[in-house]
Amino acid sequence: MVAIAAHNIQMSFMSGTTETKVLKGIDLAIPPGQIRLMMGPSGSGKTTLLSILAGILTPTAGQVQLLGQEITTLSRKELTAFRRDHIGFIFQSFNLFPALTALENIELALQLKGYKGPGNQEQAFDLLKQVGLGDRANNLPADLSGGQKQRVAIARALAGEPELIMADEPTAALDSATGHDVIELMQYLAKNKGCTVLIITHDPRITDAADEITYLEDGVLAKQSSLVTGLH
Amino acid sequence: MVSLARKNLLKDLPRFLVAQAGIMFAVSLVTIQTGILKGFTRSTTLLIDSSAADIWVASENIVNFELTEPFPYVQVQRARDIEGVALAEALTIGSGRWYSDGKLTTLRVFGFDPNGQLFRPGQVSDTAIEALNAPYSALIDRTNMRSFRIDGVGDMARIRQLPVMVVGLTRDSQSLVSSKFVFTSLVNANAYISSGFSSGLTCQLGEGDITCVNSFQRDEDTGNAEVVDPEPLNSDAPVTYVLIKAAPGEELSTLKQRIESSLPGTKAFTKYELLNTTQAYWQNRTGIGFILGLGAIVGVLVGMVVVAQILYTSVSENLREFGTLKAMGASDWDIYSVILEQSLWMAVLGYIPGLLLCWSVGTWTAATQGIVVLITPISAAGVFGITVVMCVGSAIFAIQKVTRVDPGIVFKA
Numbered sequence: 001m002v003a004i005a006a007h008n009i010q011m012s013f014m015s016g017t018t019e020t021k022v023l024k025g026i027d028l029a030i031p032p033g034q035i036r037l038m039m040g041p042s043g044s045g046k047t048t049l050l051s052i053l054a055g056i057l058t059p060t061a062g063q064v065q066l067l068g069q070e071i072t073t074l075s076r077k078e079l080t081a082f083r084r085d086h087i088g089f090i091f092q093s094f095n096l097f098p099a100l101t102a103l104e105n106i107e108l109a110l111q112l113k114g115y116k117g118p119g120n121q122e123q124a125f126d127l128l129k130q131v132g133l134g135d136r137a138n139n140l141p142a143d144l145s146g147g148q149k150q151r152v153a154i155a156r157a158l159a160g161e162p163e164l165i166m167a168d169e170p171t172a173a174l175d176s177a178t179g180h181d182v183i184e185l186m187q188y189l190a191k192n193k194g195c196t197v198l199i200i201t202h203d204p205r206i207t208d209a210a211d212e213i214t215y216l217e218d219g220v221l222a223k224q225s226s227l228v229t230g231l232h
Numbered sequence: 233m234v235s236l237a238r239k240n241l242l243k244d245l246p247r248f249l250v251a252q253a254g255i256m257f258a259v260s261l262v263t264i265q266t267g268i269l270k271g272f273t274r275s276t277t278l279l280i281d282s283s284a285a286d287i288w289v290a291s292e293n294i295v296n297f298e299l300t301e302p303f304p305y306v307q308v309q310r311a312r313d314i315e316g317v318a319l320a321e322a323l324t325i326g327s328g329r330w331y332s333d334g335k336l337t338t339l340r341v342f343g344f345d346p347n348g349q350l351f352r353p354g355q356v357s358d359t360a361i362e363a364l365n366a367p368y369s370a371l372i373d374r375t376n377m378r379s380f381r382i383d384g385v386g387d388m389a390r391i392r393q394l395p396v397m398v399v400g401l402t403r404d405s406q407s408l409v410s411s412k413f414v415f416t417s418l419v420n421a422n423a424y425i426s427s428g429f430s431s432g433l434t435c436q437l438g439e440g441d442i443t444c445v446n447s448f449q450r451d452e453d454t455g456n457a458e459v460v461d462p463e464p465l466n467s468d469a470p471v472t473y474v475l476i477k478a479a480p481g482e483e484l485s486t487l488k489q490r491i492e493s494s495l496p497g498t499k500a501f502t503k504y505e506l507l508n509t510t511q512a513y514w515q516n517r518t519g520i521g522f523i524l525g526l527g528a529i530v531g532v533l534v535g536m537v538v539v540a541q542i543l544y545t546s547v548s549e550n551l552r553e554f555g556t557l558k559a560m561g562a563s564d565w566d567i568y569s570v571i572l573e574q575s576l577w578m579a580v581l582g583y584i585p586g587l588l589l590c591w592s593v594g595t596w597t598a599a600t601q602g603i604v605v606l607i608t609p610i611s612a613a614g615v616f617g618i619t620v621v622m623c624v625g626s627a628i629f630a631i632q633k634v635t636r637v638d639p640g641i642v643f644k645a
Contacts, residue, residue: 047643050643051640051643054559056559056639056640057640077563077564080558080561080562080563080564081561081563082561083559083560083561084560084561084562084563085561087561089556089559089560089642091556091642091643092643093552095552095553095556095642097236097239097240097553097556098243099236099239099240099242099243100234100236100239104234104239107234108234108236109560111233111234112557112560112561112562112566113561116233168643
């Protein structure tokens with residue numbers, strides 16, 4: 001079974017009477033447990049593709065299958081439930097809830113997934129420890145460094161043990177060393193948890209963490225092998 | 233359970249306090265306006281409420297407790313003879329003018345039987361009531377001491393041309409909508425109300441019928457002539473009510489009918505009927521109910537505007553958070569419940585100090601001005617309900633905003 005499959009994904013946006021084609025027929029297959037990087041210049045359509053694969057955006061044409069489930073025909077409510085149950089997100093700007101502590105950010109994610117009761121806190125703490133922040137449980141995001149915030153975000157994304165992790169530029173706001181640490185952590189956790197990880201990035205520093213790299217330019221996929229060689 | 237609603241609300245403490253001040257204002261305005269209306273209407277019937285009478289007999293032309301026509305004292309004597317009447321006592325109400333320190337105050341004189349059982353002017357000692365048997369003695373409400381320029385029991389003044397000695401102070405006896413009340417015996421009241429006038433009865437024999445006319449003539453100024461004790465009431469002395477205590481086991485509606493047929497030209501009310509008639513008059517036939525109700529509505533609208541503005545701003549500033557929640561798979565109801573929970577917290581945390589403030593204000597006004605802001609458990613619960621509806625209703629604009637949020641904003645830096 002393929003974890004993430006996309007067939008002939010097309011996406012157009014209308015601006016007045018002008019139609020802009022952002023994605024021009026993307027085919028993609030990501031096997032379970034793989035760490036896939038999707039790279040490309042700004043404006044290539046990476047974030048749009050990620051939004052479609054996450055079920056946040058509906059493509060103009062094409063189908064998406066996640067974990068064997070055709071999601072392009074699901075209703076908005078069903079898509080929301082699918083994301084909740086099967087996908088963890090990591091964002092460029094971390095998107096932690098500033099009024100909640102590191103621990104509470106993870107607890108909230110567990111609550112959303114239907115985990116209730118005193119076991120939540122324990123579970124959230126375990127996740128924090130796994131990302132090396134057990135001693136920062138009661139800190140607010142404002143008291144954490146960029147790298148620490150992203151670690152909390154990773155722990156939050158892993159809450160409820162989703163099968164899919166989708167990360168949008170997870171290292172963009174981080175320095176080289178921290179970014180590398182974060183990717184190594186994602187790599188380690190993905191392998192241990194068996195998650196399929198899709199990372200949108202144009203950070204060349206993290207290419208060695210990937211099992212495979214896909215290159216997107218002008219809304220179409222390019223062959224990547226030789227380009228990866230070129231980058232190194 | 234982590235409450236994102238509560239944490240977000242308290243995150244920005246100054247803004248939260250501003251919001252609570254707005255809600256407190258709304259709660260206070262609604263509570264005080266409705267409290268004044270309730271207190272005000274209650275004050276119009278304090279004397280009915282504190283009475284032990286089962287039935288009040290008045291003129292059939294009565295409008296409210298103080299606006300009615302007198303009838304002759306002989307009706308009281310006739311009432312005593314009606315089957316089912318255990319006690320019948322007179323109550324007379326009239327106008328007067330109070331003079332002290334050379335200054336004039338209008339007043340309402342209430343005359344009752346100090347040795348009777350059916351009328352008691354608010355909270356007052358038995359000793360003070362007994363003292364009313366003395367000529368030209370009176371009780372005043374303690375909140376009127378300043379108006380009457382009285383320092384305490386024993387002080388003297390004048391009602392029209394007659395002397396008056398204050399022999400006691402009452403509490404909870406003054407109506408807010410009336411002139412100042414003075415309580416005295418029937419005999420003293422009759423003298424005060426008719427002082428400055430002489431009454432005369434002229435009768436004419438007609439065709440098998442006698443027609444009598446009670447006339448009053450203004451007396452000449454007697455200057456410093458010696459004041460004689462007030463005369464006892466005669467049969468034609470005007471009284472305003474006959475207060476009736478029913479015999480044990482007597483059915484009041486049947487007794488009322490019996491009384492009305494025995495005393496032509498009268499209407500009989502139970503205590504609560506007269507109370508409701510009077511309160512309804514002041515609430516509905518005057519503009520007071522409308523004005524105070526309008527003030528309460530304004531309070532609610534102000535509260536809604538404040539809460540709506542705060543919640544809308546909070547949602548706008550936290551749009552990214554709501555987008556993140558949507559991306560994470562929060563259902564619409566999960567997201568709406570964050571906003572609704574915030575509005576409920578605002579309602580509760582604004583209501584409690586608002587009510588405490590009103591209670592404090594009400595205590596102060598009652599003690600210093602004699603104005604009662606009546607807050608009952610039912611009215612307090614009602615105001616809480618209004619506050620909740622106000623806050624939850626205000627959340628609609630914020631909910632509309634968050635409904636339209638594009639979860640794709642989470643992918644923007």
